[in-house]
Amino acid sequence: MNISADKAITINYTLKDNEGKLIDESKDSSFIYLHGHHNIIPGLESALNDKTKGDTFDLVLEPKDAYGEYNxxxxxxxxxxxxxxxxxxxxxxxxxxxxxxxxxxxxxxxxxxxxxxxxGNPPLAGVTLNYSVEVMDVRDATEEELSHGHIHAHGESCGHNH
Incomplete structure (x- = not known):
């Protein structure tokens, strides 16, 4: 199944700056998001389009495609x-x-x-981001996830009254 809008995507990633300093990482398939709903930065979401479970790739995002330039x-x-x-x-x-x-x-x-x-700048504004990404899972989002615009961990309710 290819990644496209309205799919629930699980990825593992490592994020570093241009000097190789670790900024963030997911572990054990812990990062799940709803694709096509602006839940992750634009450049990463765009790079994930059409990928499938098992795909791995490296990605360099300039600030304009991530958190923007420092203002x-x-x-x-x-x-x-x-x-x-x-x-x-x-x-x-x-x-x-x-x-x-x-x-x-x-x-x-x-x-x-x-x-x-x-x-008021995002902490990573002006930073070039270097991702290593592995697509762990791609599935259809549930009706509830689609109506709420985000993923519910392990099928649980998000606790919001939407």
């Missing part, structure tokens, strides 16, 4: 008092509401005295 315009320096009594450290992450009302992941990227630099 310095979505960083901001705020006063540490905005965090109240919470101890703020570089690398801390929290969610804020974006201009479109959707949650945005914000990362504390620098602290200089009372000045805290926050960054």
């Amino acid at each position: 310095p315009a979505i960083t901001q320096v705020i006063n540490s008092s905005a965090f109240g009594d919470e101890k703020v450290e570089v690398g801390m992450q929290f969610h804020a509401e974006g201009d479109d009302g959707q949650p945005v992941l914000i990362t504390v990227s620098e602290i200089n005295g009372d000045d805290v630099t926050i960054d």
Whole structure:
């Protein structure tokens, strides 16, 4: 069965940066997603089209096909008092509401005295991604998975009232 829209895909992958540093990896067929529903980055989803169970491949994705270019315009320096009594450290992450009302992941990227630099870029923005991928399984998604737009692990409900 070839990978196409509305299929439940299980892959194993290793993700490294251009220096060979491990960024992420799946283990034991633990990464399952619904193909064609924007549940993974565009370049990887596109590369998986028409692959079949057992296929392996390496893929280099430039930022435009992954998490986008780094945008310095979505960083901001705020006063540490905005965090109240919470101890703020570089690398801390929290969610804020974006201009479109959707949650945005914000990362504390620098602290200089009372000045805290926050960054709304995805952590891998501007990074060239190097994937090694193995397609472990391809199956038809269930009606429930299709209606919800994502895969339910081991046939379980996702717990959302869709």
